[in-house]
Amino acid sequence: MTRIALEPYFLHQDQVQSLLGEQRTEAARARATRRSEPEAALPYVLATELAEALSSLGVRELARCVLEQDLRTGQVVGAELDFAFQRDREQDTPGFKPMSFTAMFDAGEQVRVTGMFNSARTASSSAASSLAGARRAYLIGTVTNLRAAQIELRPVFIGIRSFIDDDAAAGGLTPGARVYPSDISQFNGIDFTSPFTEAESEAVLHVPEGVVKHAFAGLIGESYVPKDWGGERSDLYTSRVFARGHQVSAAWLFKGPSYPRAMDVRALGKNGDQIDRLFTEPAELLVLQHCHQIKPSVVGMMDAYAHDARRPRSYMIIDGADTGRILRSLGMLPAIPAGLPLQNQRSAVPGQAELFPRDY
Structure with missing residues (x-):
C-alpha cells in the first residue's frame, strides 16, 4: 500500500484545521498531547493528518487543473514546483514576517505562480532556512486570484511530499x-x-x-x-x-x-x-x-x-x-x-x- 507523507516547513494551523474538520483536528491534537513538547509537535502531527486526508479532501494537482481548464478562485490545490522564496523585511510588523514566492510551469504556455505567507508560522526554527532562495517544494494552497497566465495562491502548507510504499520490501x-x-x-x-x-x-x-x-x-x-x-x-x-x-x-x-x-x-x-x-x-x-x-x-x-x-x-x-x-x-x-x-x-x-x- 502506498501512502503520502508530508514534512512541513510552513504550516498555517488554523487553515489546516479548517480543511481537516473537527474530528480529524481533535485526533491530531490528542496525538500531539502525548508528545514531550505538544506545541512543537502539533505542526508535524497536523501535517501527518493532512497527508492522510489529501485524497478524500480532493486536493488536485495545479498543473492538471490548468491543463483541464478546471481551476477557480477559492479552490484548494497542490503543486510541486521549483520555487524562489524572498523575504520582504521592510514589510515586517509584529507577528507578521512576509515572504513571497514565485514559480513557473509549462501547460502549453508558461504559467506563473505567485503568493505570500507569514514566515513566522514556520513549523520550526530550523525550517526557516529551507524557505530561502531557490527550493523545490510541495505547496498546498487556496487560489486567491486568476489572471492571464498567472495564478496567486495563499499557502496552507509548504514542505516535502513523499510517497511511501509500505510494501517496498517486496519491490515493484x-x-x-x-x-x-x-x-x-x-x-x-x-x-x-x-x-x-x-x-x-x-x-x-x-x-x-x-x-x-x-x-x-x-x-x-x-x-x-x-x-x-x-x-x-x-x-x-x-x-x-x-x-x-x-x-x-x-x-x-x-x-x-x-x-x-x-x-x-x-x-x-x-x-x-x-x-x-x-x-x-x-x-x-x-x-x-x-x-x-x-x-x-x-x-x-x-x-x-x-x-x-x-x-x-x-x-x-x-x-x-x-x-x-x-x-x-x-x-x-x-x-x-x-x-x-x-x-x-x-x-x-x-x-x-x-x-x-x-x-x-
Missing part, C-alpha cells in the same frame, strides 16, 4: 515515481547508454507509428493490439509488462512521424487532453512514446498527473533516441545512406511502404 513500482526503459525486463537486452547518431535519429522519423506499436507489443509479449480509433484513451493496454521485476498493467500512448519534431504539451491534443485521457486508464504504469525529443514541459505534466493524491501512479517516457535503440536492437531501424547532408537524407530513404511492407 512506487506510485508517483518515474520508471525508465532500462527498468523494463523485456528491454533487458538493449543498451540504453549506447551512442545514438544524428542519422539514426533521422531514421526513426521514417518508422510508422503502427510499426512501432506492434514492435513494442511484440517485445512485451502482448498479442492483442487494437486498431486506432478517435475515442481511444490509449494506443495499447497490457498487463504483461515486467517493471523492476514485477508484473504490472501499462497503458501506452504512441506519437509517430505525423509529429516529426520535439514534443510539447500542445502536441498532445487540445489542452494536452491526450495526457488526461491516458491517465483515466486503469493502469499502474502510464507510458508516453515519441519519435523525437520530449520536452521537459511534457515530462513535468506527466509527473504532475502521476503525483495526483487521489490516485498516484508511475510513468515512463520513451523519446526518439530510446525508441531508436529499441528498434535498432530488433533490426528495424532503416539505414540512412552515408555521405549525404542530413537535410537530403529524407528524400534518399525509401518510402514507408517499401521499408515496412506489412499493412499496419
Whole structure:
C-alpha cells in the first residue's frame, strides 16, 4: 500500500484545521498531547493528518487543473514546483514576517505562480532556512486570484511530499515515481547508454507509428493490439509488462512521424487532453512514446498527473533516441545512406511502404 507523507516547513494551523474538520483536528491534537513538547509537535502531527486526508479532501494537482481548464478562485490545490522564496523585511510588523514566492510551469504556455505567507508560522526554527532562495517544494494552497497566465495562491502548507510504499520490501513500482526503459525486463537486452547518431535519429522519423506499436507489443509479449480509433484513451493496454521485476498493467500512448519534431504539451491534443485521457486508464504504469525529443514541459505534466493524491501512479517516457535503440536492437531501424547532408537524407530513404511492407 502506498501512502503520502508530508514534512512541513510552513504550516498555517488554523487553515489546516479548517480543511481537516473537527474530528480529524481533535485526533491530531490528542496525538500531539502525548508528545514531550505538544506545541512543537502539533505542526508535524497536523501535517501527518493532512497527508492522510489529501485524497478524500480532493486536493488536485495545479498543473492538471490548468491543463483541464478546471481551476477557480477559492479552490484548494497542490503543486510541486521549483520555487524562489524572498523575504520582504521592510514589510515586517509584529507577528507578521512576509515572504513571497514565485514559480513557473509549462501547460502549453508558461504559467506563473505567485503568493505570500507569514514566515513566522514556520513549523520550526530550523525550517526557516529551507524557505530561502531557490527550493523545490510541495505547496498546498487556496487560489486567491486568476489572471492571464498567472495564478496567486495563499499557502496552507509548504514542505516535502513523499510517497511511501509500505510494501517496498517486496519491490515493484512506487506510485508517483518515474520508471525508465532500462527498468523494463523485456528491454533487458538493449543498451540504453549506447551512442545514438544524428542519422539514426533521422531514421526513426521514417518508422510508422503502427510499426512501432506492434514492435513494442511484440517485445512485451502482448498479442492483442487494437486498431486506432478517435475515442481511444490509449494506443495499447497490457498487463504483461515486467517493471523492476514485477508484473504490472501499462497503458501506452504512441506519437509517430505525423509529429516529426520535439514534443510539447500542445502536441498532445487540445489542452494536452491526450495526457488526461491516458491517465483515466486503469493502469499502474502510464507510458508516453515519441519519435523525437520530449520536452521537459511534457515530462513535468506527466509527473504532475502521476503525483495526483487521489490516485498516484508511475510513468515512463520513451523519446526518439530510446525508441531508436529499441528498434535498432530488433533490426528495424532503416539505414540512412552515408555521405549525404542530413537535410537530403529524407528524400534518399525509401518510402514507408517499401521499408515496412506489412499493412499496419
